[in-house]
Amino acid sequence: MVSRVIPVDPFDLVIFGATGDLARRKILPGLYRRFCDGQMPPEARIIGAARTEQDSAAWVEQVAEAIETFLPAEKRDPAGLKAFCERLRYVPIDATGTAGWDALRAEMREGMVQAFYFSVAPSLFGALAERLHNLNIARHDARIVVEKPFGRDLASARELNATLAAHFREQQIYRIDHYLGKETVQNLMAVRFGNTLFEPLWNAQYVDHVQITVAEEVGVGGRGAYYDKSGAMRDMVQNHLMQLLCLTAMEPPAHFEPNAVRDEKLKVIRALDPVAPEHIVRGQYKAGQHPSYLQDVENEDSLTESFIAMKLHIANWRWNGTPFYLRTGKRLKSRKSEIVVHFKKTPHSIFDADAGSRSNVLSIRLQPDEGIDLRVTIKEPGPGGMRLIDVPLDMSFADALGPEATDVPDAYERLIMDVIRGNQTLFMRGDEVEAAWGWTDPIIEAWTRRADQPVPYAPGSTGPEEAAILMHRDDRRWREI
Known part of the structure; x- marks a missing residue:
């Protein structure tokens, strides 16, 4: 069967919670697979953001270890892994404070699709959305990805939606359900x-x-x-x-x-x-x-x-x-x-x-x-x-x-690429x-x-x-x- 993979536009993808379990198990191995399949353009860059104080080299080692742990050998390629890791950056950041946000702003480039993946607890969604908006890091066409749970009842879901809507339009919000x-x-x-x-x-x-x-x-x-x-x-x-x-x-x-x-x-x-x-x-x-x-x-x-x-x-x-x-x-x-x-x-x-x-x-x-x-x-x-x-x-x-x-x-691979394309069909x-x-x-x-x-x-x-x-x-x- 001939591959029909179509590359997406160049992008900057920021993963908040980049050292967490979901990032290690699903998000980063999935992005690596998309890179190896030719869907990620050479200009694309992935920026990890988390509270852990470390440099990019240390995070790259963690990413390589996660890929080797959670992908079988037949789906890995040493040369491909090296090339993928060259596209990675890391910024230590305080989600509820001020540390790291200037460094993150400096990493963002003009002319790229902007996406921010909130791979963190829902209690941090509001703080992240507020800082991205108020500190002028996210452009008017930036996309944010939020993981479930989307509240635990109707009242909390409404509150969460209102919090996100205070800083981003509905067309910018991607509520991900991997199913x-x-x-x-x-x-x-x-x-x-x-x-x-x-x-x-x-x-x-x-x-x-x-x-x-x-x-x-x-x-x-x-x-x-x-x-x-x-x-x-x-x-x-x-x-x-x-x-x-x-x-x-x-x-x-x-x-x-x-x-x-x-x-x-x-x-x-x-x-x-x-x-x-x-x-x-x-x-x-x-x-x-x-x-x-x-x-x-x-x-x-x-x-x-x-x-x-x-x-x-x-x-x-x-x-x-x-x-x-x-x-x-x-x-x-x-x-x-x-x-x-x-x-x-x-x-x-x-x-x-x-x-x-x-x-x-x-x-x-x-x-x-x-x-x-x-x-x-x-x-x-x-x-x-x-x-x-x-x-x-x-x-x-x-x-x-x-x-x-x-x-x-994998479901996460497909959905993340849909975020970059700006296609919300498979999001809630x-x-x-x-x-x-x-x-x-x-x-x-x-x-x-x-x-x-x-x-x-x-x-x-x-x-x-x-x-x-x-x-x-x-x-x-x-x-x-």
Whole structure:
């Protein structure tokens, strides 16, 4: 497969929090990959900024170590790494004080795209935005990238949006959700809106239900202090799963451009019905080969959920009566993220009673092996009558497009390059964030008011039995994790 990488314009990218875990694991290895793939122009420069007092040479050593640690050997090249590191600078900076800002201003060049990545705690977003604006470091067309969480409720999300808006216009703010950078998430839009085969059937008349699953094998690990204040609802449903739901359910935008896409996503969130308590299952993993959730977060009285399953309805013409089932959790049987569209059964079977009435299933796999498959019914080969079986029409990227297709950019790689291009299509808009919290807050407030206890579930399982019962009541089944 021929590479179609198009270089971006020359840029200065400042990474605040440049010595932190996210920068080391994702941002810097991703930028290195874009450099090696020819997408980063020779004039591009990356400026690390953090409170650690060190010079550029020391930071360059840390960057090289991070790339060697978090990228496999076959994706590294000594000559490429040396050339990449020549584009790195470092400025010690006090995010809430005055130290380092003059030095940062001196590093910025005219005629370059300006981008500032806030890879720091949200409590520092306001201080960084204020200094970049008031000290005339950021130009009128500069871009800022902010990481989730975008608040922890509607009030804090509004406050954060107002803080950023005091110094930057909405067109300059890129709220990054790495799930939207995944290849298959974008392929979902291509499948829906690029094929006459699917879009006419993408509605309540033909779709029985939709399942969206993000399952993890790991526990909360070293994130216990943060996670226990958030839980699966705030950490996963309000952002990642909500975005997948919106892309699955939204109306076709007039054009594939940022505001048109985000307008349609916003309509989905605003059309979500409130969720009845009986349509929500919350769980906490028990101890097994690893510590329990309560041990991981060091809080024996915690009522925070590590698992959630819920049944949603969207109150519009397209989806009236079609349920959407969302499920996410930690310490589950396997790592899997997928969107599964179950079409309705054939209205009448012309075959014998044993053949039954069957349905087609479209599965969009996000991880671990990105791809799409469609299950269709065929006759089982051989003599003996009309025996029907379901088989997948499977399109894994490697099989369909060659081995190079599996070496697609990581989500962070793609999204950072979109920032440089000025393309906000795969980033969340401020009103989207607020609408999502507006729907989520009443659910969380009801749990708190009732002091709901999460249901214990065994690690390595598919979650609480109550989640299976949620589906069984509707005569449906979860897809196997």
